[in-house]
Amino acid sequence: MITAAQNEVTLDPDSFRSIAELAYRESGLTLVEEKTSMIQSRLRHRLRALKLDDFAAYCTVLNSDAGQSERRHLISALTTNVSHFFREAHHYEKLAALFDSRLSKLRAGGQMRIWSAGCSNGQEAVSAAITLAERTPEISNMNLKILATDIDQNVIRFARTARYPQRLMRGVTAEMRETYFGPPAEENGEKHYPVSQTIRQMIQFNALNLLGPWPIRTKFEVIFCRNVVIYFDAQTQERLWPRFHQVLHPDGLLFLGHSERIAEPEKFGFECIGPTTYRPLPQ
Incomplete structure (x- = not known):
């Protein structure tokens, strides 16, 4: 009591x-x-x-x-775990354009890697997967993986269930719900929608502290790190930017949250190419 x-x-x-x-x-x-x-x-x-x-x-x-x-x-x-599907739509538009530019290489056996760093309940990673699935019906046959990480093990456990209650489905159109989610199940008086296997198999959820070691041995074409660094002071942010640069593909994109910026991006090897969108400076 x-x-x-x-x-x-x-x-x-x-x-x-x-x-x-x-x-x-x-x-x-x-x-x-x-x-x-x-x-x-x-x-x-x-x-x-x-x-x-x-x-x-x-x-x-x-x-x-x-x-x-x-x-x-x-x-x-x-930490505040507030998110919804397809938040900041301009980032998903840029993701789709980048995917289209790599589509022929993917069809020929190439790979593409995406990182949702600070994934919260998983809507960001699922949104990215749906964005790409919308571009081609061949998505399941491609070497394309999304790593989704968060410091909060509770939200990682939730994301791994791949089931979203109606209140968290904001941003998902009726057509997307029909295509990329299964029939809802009633739980505690609320509908819960399971993510389809096609989308689930593209995503791996892991707990990760961004300030700790990164067990990463690949480069990412896209990194989402949105509404995460807003919690960090400038000194901590400045330690993070070079680490992102190191694991980002030379032609890749880094997306930040709507109120986040890289101060002096050139200092860390980046250039700003749009709202909260960065890419490595040409070598």
């Missing part, structure tokens, strides 16, 4: 600093004091789950040797 006291527990300044330092160290998240109310609201359920009386006790758990699991819950609670 949730008590009134548990609902009213506040995030004290020392605990805020401890949580902010840990979040930055673990995932590059930058927390500001102006967001204290939001942070305490998102973390109160973790105190209840652990039967803790205050945030000081919670910080003790977080910083203990046994706190690794709780640190994952912390990052999950602090």
Whole structure:
């Protein structure tokens, strides 16, 4: 039972600093004091789950040797997993154009790799797969894979189920729903739509911290990293851009979120070719 006291527990300044330092160290998240109310609201359920009386006790758990699991819950609670299908349509238009330019090579046995970095519930990766499937009925026979990663293991587990409730189907047309999703099943009073096997087999979902090692041995034609770096400070972003450059195909594209930019892109080997769209500078 949730008590009134548990609902009213506040995030004290020392605990805020401890949580902010840990979040930055673990995932590059930058927390500001102006967001204290939001942070305490998102973390109160973790105190209840652990039967803790205050945030000081919670910080003790977080910083203990046994706190690794709780640190994952912390990052999950602090990151906002809001998305919908075909968000920022201009990126999918550029993806389609790039795919069309490579279609003859793909038909001849070439490969194409796409990375959804910070994939949230998976709508971005599924949208990319549907975009390409719309271009040709041969998609299942091509060497084309989409890697979708996120630091939050909870959303990765959800994305792997490949089933979306009606409330998360925003952006999917009736025609797409008929073609790329199976018949809905009723769950808890809401329709859930399964992603078709054709689309599912194109995507691999993995948990990955962008600030940690990247077990990647290929170059990507397209990297989506949208509404992710907005959580990072400038120093963290500047460490990330060269790493993206290293794994991006020389003719590839990097897509950022609508409020994100690479400051001085030339410094990191990129040029801006459209709204939140970057490509490597010609060698």
